[in-house]
Amino acid sequence: MESPVENYLHDLHAEIVQNRNGTVYTPGGAPSSADPDCFGICLATADGHVYEVGDTRTEFTLQSISKVFSYALALSDLGFDAVDAKVDVEPSGDPFNEISLAAGTGRPDNAMINAGALAVTSLIKGSGGKSAIKRIVRVLSDCAGRELSVNEPIFEAERRHSDRNHALAYLLRSFDIIEDDPTAVLENYLRHCSVRVTCRDLAIMAATLANGGTNPVTGVTALDLAPVERVLSVMMTSGMYDDAGAWLTSVGMPAKSGVGGGTLAVLPGQIGVAVFSPRLDAHGNSVRGVATSQRLSRELELHFVRAARSGRSTIRTSTDITELPSGIRHPEEAAAMLAEHGHRARVIELSGDLLFAGTESTLREVCALSDEVQLVILDLRRVDKVGAVALRMLSALKHSLAAANRELLLIGTEGTATETLADLGPHVRAFDTRSSAVEYAENVLIARYLPALRVQTPVPPADSPALSALAPADAEALAGRMESRACDDGEIVRRVGQRFGGVFFIVSGRISTIVTGPGGERVKLTTLSAGMTFGELALGSDDRQETTEKADGPVQLRVLSAEAIAQLELDDPRLAVEFWKALTRDAYTRVDQYLRETAVRIRD
C-alpha cells in the first residue's frame, strides 16, 4: 500500500513545483549544469527509511552545505577549543560572502560563512596517507553512504571566479587565522564545495546528523556525537545565510543551504530533510527549499519548540505487591504476613523516555513513598531511551535508599534498560520479569518478618496448596497413588507438545517454566518452587503441553500420572471428584490472578 507520507510529499511537491521564482547560481556567469526546473524532496528517518519525490537522483554540487561536514571534521580532529580559537560560534547576520572578521583578532563569526569555512578547511590536515581533501570527501561519502566525488569542471569554474574568496583567504592569513598557503586552502575549500550529490544523498547525510553521526542506512559511524551536536547548534543560527531569524521562527530546525540548490535540515534523533531546487532567493537560499522546509516544519510539526515538547516519561502504574503478587503460592502463614506487609514492596512501571523530565517525575514518585516501603521496584521494560542524566539520578536514588536500609530493584530485559542496569553497578538487582522481581521482594519480606520460614523445607504433596481444600485423609490417599521422580539440574521434565502426563508436585527444588514467544524465542515465564504443581496446563490445550518445564538445580517430584488418574476414577469416583474439584479451584486461582493483573493493566 502506498504510504500516506509519500502521498503527502507528492501533494506538497505538486503544489510547490508551481513556484518558479528565483535565479540560478552561475559561477562566474558560466551556465549551471542543473536544469533550473529540477525539484526533489527527500525525507530520511533516523532509522534509515527514505521517502523520495521528484528529481531526487539528479546530481548537483554541495556548495556551502559541505561547510557543515568540514566543520564537524575539524572539531573531531582538533577538539572544540582549538577550532573555537580560530572561528567563533556567533550568528553574523551577514550575507555568506561578507568579510565578517572580528575587529582586532580577525576571527570569523562562525564556520557557516565563507571566512569561517576557509579557516576551518585550513585546520584539516592530511593523515594516514590521505590528503586533507580526500579526508573531507571520505566524511561526505560516509555520511551519504556512497562514494562521492568532486565535479572538476565546476571546481575549475569556481576557481577562475574566486577572487573575493582568494582575498578573504589572504586576509585570514594576515591575522594568522589561516597558517598555510592561502591558495592551497582556497582550492581545498572550493573542491569540497564542488562535491556532487543527489537530493537522496543529502537526505541521508541529514539523517546521519539526526542519528548522531552514524549513517542509519549503512551503519557506518561517519562522525562522533559531540561535534555533530555542536555543528547542529551553529546551524540553528547560522545555516541559512543572513536569514537566520526568519528561518528559526518559521522552520526551527538546524539547517544549511548551498547555492547549488540544495537545502538540508535536521530534526535531531528523528528526521533528515533534503530539498533540491536550483532557483535562489536574494539571500542565496533555494526558493522552493525554503518554502518546502516551512511547510514540512509546520505540517509535520518538526519545529524545535514542538519537537522538544515530547519525550516525557510516564508512570504507567504504581502498585504494591499485594495487588499483583508473584504467583508463587506461599504457606498460609507467609500469605497472611504478605497481606499485612506487602505494601512494603512497590512496583512502579515506567514508559517513554528517561531523560531529565521523565527521571525527575520518577524520583518524585519514589521520594513521596512512605518510609515503610522498603523495596522499590522500577519496571523499565517499556522505557525507550535512557539518558546519562537518568543513570546519574537513579544512582543517586539507589544510594539515598540504601542509606535508609531500603533497596532499589529493576525489571528490564534488553537494550537501553540493560545498559542502565550494568551502569548502575552490581549492587542493583535486576530481573527479567515482574513476577521474578516480586518473588524476590516476597522472599525478602518473608525473611524479614517470618524468619522461621526462611529455610526452604521439602513440601509433601499432601501439604501443597493445590490439595489444601481436601480432607487430610483424601490428600494422603492421592499422595499414595503418586510415583517419585528425581531430576538433575537442567533436566527437561516436560516439553512443549507432549501429551498430558499427569500432575507434577514439586517436593523440593525449583522448576523454570519456559514458553515460546511470537518470534520463536524462548522466554522464561516463572519459577516454581516446593509445594507447587505443573503439568495440568496441558489439559487446557487439547491435552498438549504448552510450556517447557526445566529443573533449576536438583529437584524432587511426586507425580500423579495420567494412568494413575484414570485408575483413580475407576477405583474411587468420590475421591476423583474431590481431586478434579481441587484442580478446578487451583486453575481458577490462576485465572483470578491474571484477571487482577489485567485490571491493573487496563487502567493505563
Next chain:
Amino acid sequence: MESPVENYLHDLHAEIVQNRNGTVYTPGGAPSSADPDCFGICLATADGHVYEVGDTRTEFTLQSISKVFSYALALSDLGFDAVDAKVDVEPSGDPFNEISLAAGTGRPDNAMINAGALAVTSLIKGSGGKSAIKRIVRVLSDCAGRELSVNEPIFEAERRHSDRNHALAYLLRSFDIIEDDPTAVLENYLRHCSVRVTCRDLAIMAATLANGGTNPVTGVTALDLAPVERVLSVMMTSGMYDDAGAWLTSVGMPAKSGVGGGTLAVLPGQIGVAVFSPRLDAHGNSVRGVATSQRLSRELELHFVRAARSGRSTIRTSTDITELPSGIRHPEEAAAMLAEHGHRARVIELSGDLLFAGTESTLREVCALSDEVQLVILDLRRVDKVGAVALRMLSALKHSLAAANRELLLIGTEGTATETLADLGPHVRAFDTRSSAVEYAENVLIARYLPALRVQTPVPPADSPALSALAPADAEALAGRMESRACDDGEIVRRVGQRFGGVFFIVSGRISTIVTGPGGERVKLTTLSAGMTFGELALGSDDRQETTEKADGPVQLRVLSAEAIAQLELDDPRLAVEFWKALTRDAYTRVDQYLRETAVRIRD
C-alpha cells in the same frame, strides 16, 4: 525522602556560590536593593512541581526578562503580521542598549533589544477598562501565579537615568515605528521592567512558557500557544544579549536574562529554569546565571539537540489475532475458520509519542502489511502525546485502507487517545480493550468467511464448548440438572463477593464481565456470548465471586447450581468426575490463553 534532584541542586548551588565575579547593575549609580551575594536556583516542571535552592524568595526586578511577556502579549493582541511589521525576528549580535535599527525603515532587529521592546510596548493598548501597563502586569502575574507589582523606587530611578532609551523612543517615533507619545511608551516600558519577582516566580513563569502558556501550578491560561512558540524561537537567538551563539552552543535553551540578576530558561514541554544572582558579566548576563544554566543544560541534558532526540514512538508488538484471540469461545467451525483467516486482522501496539517520527514508523509498518490484512487495529493505550500531524496522517491512513475495503480500528481509553478517536470521525471504530477489538475483528471475519454463522442462535448448554469434551449423553444428563433463568437488560446476575452459586451457561444474549480496578473504578473486562459460561471463577477466590456479571440486553441462562452440583456428586460420582474434569480443562484453556498473552508482552 529527600529528592536526588534537590540534592543535586544543593551541590550545584554550593559549588557555584563560590563564584563572586561580576558587577551589580545600579540604575544611575544608585545602590541596588539586592544583596550582591544572593543566589537562588529554581526548577519548575511543566506539570507544576517546583524545586528551590538558596535565595529563591528574595525579590528583584524583572528588567529585560519582562520583554518576553510584553512581546507575547503584543503578538496575542495584534497577530504576528502586525507586530512583525514593526519589529523583526533577527538576532542583532549587538549589546542590549545598542541603537540597532534597520537602515531606511528603522525597524528594530528583534523584540529582545531595547529598541524592539519599546516598539512592542507601544503596540499594547489599554482594553476593558485596564491600562496597557495593567494588562502587562496582569500577564506577568498570571504567569507567576501571584499578584506582582511595580517597584516604584526602582522605576523612578530608572526613569531619572533613561536618557539613552528616551532618545531611542524618539528615534523610533521618527520612523513611525512608535506612533504614540515616546515618553509615555518609555514609562510603560520602564514600569514593566521594574516589576518585582522572586526566583521562584521566575521559574513558574518559565514553566508556564514550557507548558505552552498555561500556568501549571494555578491552571490559569496566561498566554496562547502560538505566541509562546514564537517568543521561544526568538529567545533562542536573541535572549542573552550579544552572547547568543555561545549560549546556543553551551546551553541550547530559549532564555532571557535581565540586569536585575534574573535568568529564565525554558525546555519546551518539560522544564522551566530560573536563576537569581545579581553580579553581571560584560554582556549584562548574570555570571552565576550563565554558569548555572550551562551546568544544568549539560548535566540534565536540556540542550535542544539532546531534548529533540527523544520522543520516538515505538511499535511494541505486532500480532495477528490468532496469536492473541479475544477469549470468546467460538463453535468449532468458526474456530477453524479463524485459525485459517485470523492473519487477516492484525493488532499493532504503540507506545511513546505520536509526533511525526512515531506516526511515520507506524504508517510504515501498516503499509508493509500484506494486502490480505483486512483489519488493522492500532492499540493506542500506551501512547503519550498525539500531535496534530498524527491525526492528519492516521486520517489519511484510514482513507487509504477504506479505499481498498480494509478497516482501521483503534483501541484507546482516555486522554489524548480519545481525542484522537473523536477527531478521526465516527467512521473509525474504537474499543476500550484489546479483547473487545479482537472480538469485533473475529465477528467481521466470521461474517465474511462463514456467513451462515452470522445470525446468533441459542446455544443449549450441552453444545457449549465447556462441555464439548463430554459424551453427548453425559452433557444432556448435566443439562437436565440445570434450571432456566431469564434476565432483563442491565440485570446484575452475579456480584463481586457473592459465594459460588454454580456454573451459568449463556443460552442467548450477552453478559458483560466487570472488575474493580486498583483505583476502585469499574473496568469492563470482556463480553460473554451464547455458549459461554461464568460463575466458575468464584472457585478460584475462596469461593467468592471476583467479577460482576451484568446482562447486556435480554439474556437466557441455564444454571447448574451449587446445590445441584452437590447432589450430582452424591447421585452420580462418575458424571461428577466428568463434569469437574471438563471444568478443569476449561479453566486451563483460559490459563493457556493468558500465558500466550504474557509471552507476547514479555518480548518487549
